[in-house]
Amino acid sequence: MSTDASVKKTSRKGPSRSEESRSAILEATRAELAESGWRTFSVDSVAKRASASKQTIYRWWPSIGAMCVDAALALIPDSPDGGRDPQERIATLIVPLEAAARTGNGHAVLRGALMAAADDQHAGEAWRGWMNRDIRQPMRMVLAELAAKRVIRRDFDLDEVIEQLLGPLWHRICVIRGPVKEGYSMQQARYALRVYSTI
Amino acid sequence: MSTDASVKKTSRKGPSRSEESRSAILEATRAELAESGWRTFSVDSVAKRASASKQTIYRWWPSIGAMCVDAALALIPDSPDGGRDPQERIATLIVPLEAAARTGNGHAVLRGALMAAADDQHAGEAWRGWMNRDIRQPMRMVLAELAAKRVIRRDFDLDEVIEQLLGPLWHRICVIRGPVKEGYSMQQARYALRVYSTI
Amino acid sequence: MSTDASVKKTSRKGPSRSEESRSAILEATRAELAESGWRTFSVDSVAKRASASKQTIYRWWPSIGAMCVDAALALIPDSPDGGRDPQERIATLIVPLEAAARTGNGHAVLRGALMAAADDQHAGEAWRGWMNRDIRQPMRMVLAELAAKRVIRRDFDLDEVIEQLLGPLWHRICVIRGPVKEGYSMQQARYALRVYSTI
Amino acid sequence: MSTDASVKKTSRKGPSRSEESRSAILEATRAELAESGWRTFSVDSVAKRASASKQTIYRWWPSIGAMCVDAALALIPDSPDGGRDPQERIATLIVPLEAAARTGNGHAVLRGALMAAADDQHAGEAWRGWMNRDIRQPMRMVLAELAAKRVIRRDFDLDEVIEQLLGPLWHRICVIRGPVKEGYSMQQARYALRVYSTI
DNA sequence: CATTAAACGAGACGGTACGTCTCGTCTTTGC
DNA sequence: GCAAAGACGAGACGTACCGTCTCGTTTAATG
Numbered sequence: 001m002s003t004d005a006s007v008k009k010t011s012r013k014g015p016s017r018s019e020e021s022r023s024a025i026l027e028a029t030r031a032e033l034a035e036s037g038w039r040t041f042s043v044d045s046v047a048k049r050a051s052a053s054k055q056t057i058y059r060w061w062p063s064i065g066a067m068c069v070d071a072a073l074a075l076i077p078d079s080p081d082g083g084r085d086p087q088e089r090i091a092t093l094i095v096p097l098e099a100a101a102r103t104g105n106g107h108a109v110l111r112g113a114l115m116a117a118a119d120d121q122h123a124g125e126a127w128r129g130w131m132n133r134d135i136r137q138p139m140r141m142v143l144a145e146l147a148a149k150r151v152i153r154r155d156f157d158l159d160e161v162i163e164q165l166l167g168p169l170w171h172r173i174c175v176i177r178g179p180v181k182e183g184y185s186m187q188q189a190r191y192a193l194r195v196y197s198t199i
Numbered sequence: 200m201s202t203d204a205s206v207k208k209t210s211r212k213g214p215s216r217s218e219e220s221r222s223a224i225l226e227a228t229r230a231e232l233a234e235s236g237w238r239t240f241s242v243d244s245v246a247k248r249a250s251a252s253k254q255t256i257y258r259w260w261p262s263i264g265a266m267c268v269d270a271a272l273a274l275i276p277d278s279p280d281g282g283r284d285p286q287e288r289i290a291t292l293i294v295p296l297e298a299a300a301r302t303g304n305g306h307a308v309l310r311g312a313l314m315a316a317a318d319d320q321h322a323g324e325a326w327r328g329w330m331n332r333d334i335r336q337p338m339r340m341v342l343a344e345l346a347a348k349r350v351i352r353r354d355f356d357l358d359e360v361i362e363q364l365l366g367p368l369w370h371r372i373c374v375i376r377g378p379v380k381e382g383y384s385m386q387q388a389r390y391a392l393r394v395y396s397t398i
Numbered sequence: 399m400s401t402d403a404s405v406k407k408t409s410r411k412g413p414s415r416s417e418e419s420r421s422a423i424l425e426a427t428r429a430e431l432a433e434s435g436w437r438t439f440s441v442d443s444v445a446k447r448a449s450a451s452k453q454t455i456y457r458w459w460p461s462i463g464a465m466c467v468d469a470a471l472a473l474i475p476d477s478p479d480g481g482r483d484p485q486e487r488i489a490t491l492i493v494p495l496e497a498a499a500r501t502g503n504g505h506a507v508l509r510g511a512l513m514a515a516a517d518d519q520h521a522g523e524a525w526r527g528w529m530n531r532d533i534r535q536p537m538r539m540v541l542a543e544l545a546a547k548r549v550i551r552r553d554f555d556l557d558e559v560i561e562q563l564l565g566p567l568w569h570r571i572c573v574i575r576g577p578v579k580e581g582y583s584m585q586q587a588r589y590a591l592r593v594y595s596t597i
Numbered sequence: 598m599s600t601d602a603s604v605k606k607t608s609r610k611g612p613s614r615s616e617e618s619r620s621a622i623l624e625a626t627r628a629e630l631a632e633s634g635w636r637t638f639s640v641d642s643v644a645k646r647a648s649a650s651k652q653t654i655y656r657w658w659p660s661i662g663a664m665c666v667d668a669a670l671a672l673i674p675d676s677p678d679g680g681r682d683p684q685e686r687i688a689t690l691i692v693p694l695e696a697a698a699r700t701g702n703g704h705a706v707l708r709g710a711l712m713a714a715a716d717d718q719h720a721g722e723a724w725r726g727w728m729n730r731d732i733r734q735p736m737r738m739v740l741a742e743l744a745a746k747r748v749i750r751r752d753f754d755l756d757e758v759i760e761q762l763l764g765p766l767w768h769r770i771c772v773i774r775g776p777v778k779e780g781y782s783m784q785q786a787r788y789a790l791r792v793y794s795t796i
Numbered sequence: 797c798a799t800t801a802a803a804c805g806a807g808a809c810g811g812t813a814c815g816t817c818t819c820g821t822c823t824t825t826g827c
Numbered sequence: 828g829c830a831a832a833g834a835c836g837a838g839a840c841g842t843a844c845c846g847t848c849t850c851g852t853t854t855a856a857t858g
């Protein structure tokens with residue numbers, strides 16, 4: 001879930017990466033994203049708030065956008081085990097995102113990370129990497145299974161379904177700026193099933 | 200469709216706003232948004248490219264975000280007259296957006312404007328103002344009519360429908376960065392009708 | 399005593415130069431010079447304070463420095479008739495300058511004008527023109543007379559004497575920023591006579 | 598002789614002030630002062646010419662005026678040891694100033710610094726500080742000694758004497774804009790002795 | 797142990813851009 | 828045709844950040 005360069009070559013002279021510093025930076029990133037938005041967000045402020053040196057930031061992240069994505073992904077919990085019925089199985093995949101959006105400043109942090117991913121090369125790769133791992137692949141499995149059971153059409157387009165599922169959430173977070181209500185994921189899953197259902 | 204301060208007090212001493220300068224600035228804004236993205240976008244560059252003074256920009260727009268939104272809205276054509284069948288009537292409302300997204304750099308410009316609207320106070324107001332005028336109100340009429348005819352449920356939530364309709368488009372423009380295909384609006388309208396249909 | 403372009407072609411169609419506007423501008427110039435100093439002094443402020451248009455300023459003065467010199471010269475009264483004894487006759491020439499320096503904001507205005515004259519082509523010409531007319535030429539007469547009477551040496555250097563007489567005043571106005579006391583001119587005249595006296 | 602903030606807290610983390618950058622900035626300041634004068638002098642130009650960042654300038658000097666004063670003071674050599682006779686001892690104090698005024702662009706640089714000192718708070722303090730240290734205090738000693746020997750009057754006013762000595766020099770530099778000839782200091786010292794002599 | 801290499805905080809540096817202010821010119825409207 | 832009003836291109840103001848680069852200090856594995 002992390003995009004930084006910590007490929008830990010464990011045996012090396014000198015001290016290893018300071019976890020303290022890493023988490024302080026991510027925490028500061030979240031706070032600054034919530035206060036400033038993506039465009040006005042500043043590395044200097046993050047460094048100051050985290051009592052970290054800018055060098056430390058640039059050492060471990062390829063760009064500040066990637067750092068923002070990291071900071072956001074840290075808010076997203078792991079998916080619980082999928083439920084029984086189709087709607088629940090689909091919802092399960094996006095429930096962690098919904099959860100993150102409902103934490104304190106999660107709304108703003110997700111917005112920042114999404115914008116970073118749209119603006120910044122590295123951030124975009126980090127974000128799409130996570131999407132592939134945690135959303136796209138699992139979703140493919142679930143949809144394939146549902147298609148096999150004839151619950152949904154067999155010619156679905158995976159990316160289109162994801163677009164239908166996540167688009168509205170992002171719209172709510174970035175444009176409407178309205179709250180993400182309890183059960184939002186279930187509702188989206190229901191809508192998706194309706195759209196792609198065989199009947 | 201404009202958010203600037205040109206409330207033309209027609210009889211006033213001195214020269215009036217230069218239309219030449221205005222359009223050069225908006226054109227430069229679009230070019231820069233396409234080249235640089237929202238975060239790295241710079242007023243200096245726009246001014247230079249438009250052979251305009253920064254003062255002229257700050258005189259007429261409350262913020263550069265608002266200027267970006269203006270530049271994007273200028274790409275969106277007026278809605279044609281609505282068609283006959285329900286799906287077409289809904290699609291008609293978002294067809295201009297689809298059209299804008301398919302012009303030369305429209306994809307990038309819309310992305311920039313959307314991000315500006317998410318980051319910047321004034322830009323947000325300008326964008327939501329346009330949404331209300333050109334999307335929300337017409338949509339309310341169409342949906343009310345469809346509800347009266349029992350084509351869709353009568354307890355629909357206007358904003359939720361808009362979220363379902365536009366969310367995926369934005370997702371495609373900002374995250375997926377994939378092309379918006381011909382007929383996208385019709386497809387989204389069909390999906391929406393399915394979700395909210397009475398059957 | 400004025401350096402502007404008002405070479406009044408007296409019979410001419412249309413309105414002629416507005417004296418009201420002229421004096422308002424010079425008064426505003428003095429006020430701004432006193433408040434802001436030479437470097438921060440601004441034409442816009444003068445125009446605003448004088449309720450005048452910038453165009454009017456640029457129409458009548460070749461540069462803002464020249465305008466500052468004009469504003470200062472307007473503070474300097476005409477020389478009274480020269481006295482009887484040598485010291486008094488010399489002092490008489492610089493008494494108006496001393497007087498100007500002791501009016502309300504005269505200290506600051508003179509400082510501004512002197513700096514304008516040092517920095518600005520036109521202002522320098524205006525200032526030196528005034529110096530020639532009101533200081534240099536009369537002084538040449540007085541000194542020639544005193545030399546003829548053997549009160550001072552006959553090989554005096556006119557400009558050097560003026561330098562000795564005025565230099566300290568300027569130093570006081572610009573650097574020391576101390577008050578110019580009553581009788582300053584007489585004292586300087588006495589010193590000059592001592593320096594150049596035949597004994 | 599420097600007015601900047603380099604109060605060298607010798608043991609500090611991080612890099613220390615770059616001497617290279619400091620001297621490049623002062624050199625560029627001198628060049629720009631000579632080319633542009635005080636009012637049109639621009640920090641941007643200095644930064645560009647010195648290949649320095651504006652931030653570096655603002656980091657180390659409280660104002661650009663103070664920087665100009667620094668740039669000028671760097672031109673003024675140390676006083677040589679005072680001579681034997683009274684005139685020479687006084688002249689010695691202002692000889693370095695005369696020397697500076699005769700270097701390449703020293704004339705213009707001194708003019709700029711003097712104007713900066715007249716316009717700008719910090720520059721004024723810097724200039725008067727230097728005056729106190731390098732002119733006023735030594736002069737006080739010399740004059741006291743001469744007064745004790747009855748060469749000059751015992752009730753001289755220190756500041757007035759300085760005014761008489763330096764005023765003409767400044768006048769020449771700023772207004773007359775004439776060259777400062779070899780021996781100028783000696784001449785001024787002679788004049789001063791005459792003015793304040795006991796006979 | 798002492799050495800040595802990396803990580804860290806602090807922060808100076810050359811730059812770019814910010815949003816504001818001023819310059820000198822130009823244009824429109826009113827007297 | 829003069830004057831007020833004020834828009835305009837140009838560019839400097841002083842500040843904030845960018846990403847890079849020393850500095851000294853701290854920490855941990857190696858010799």
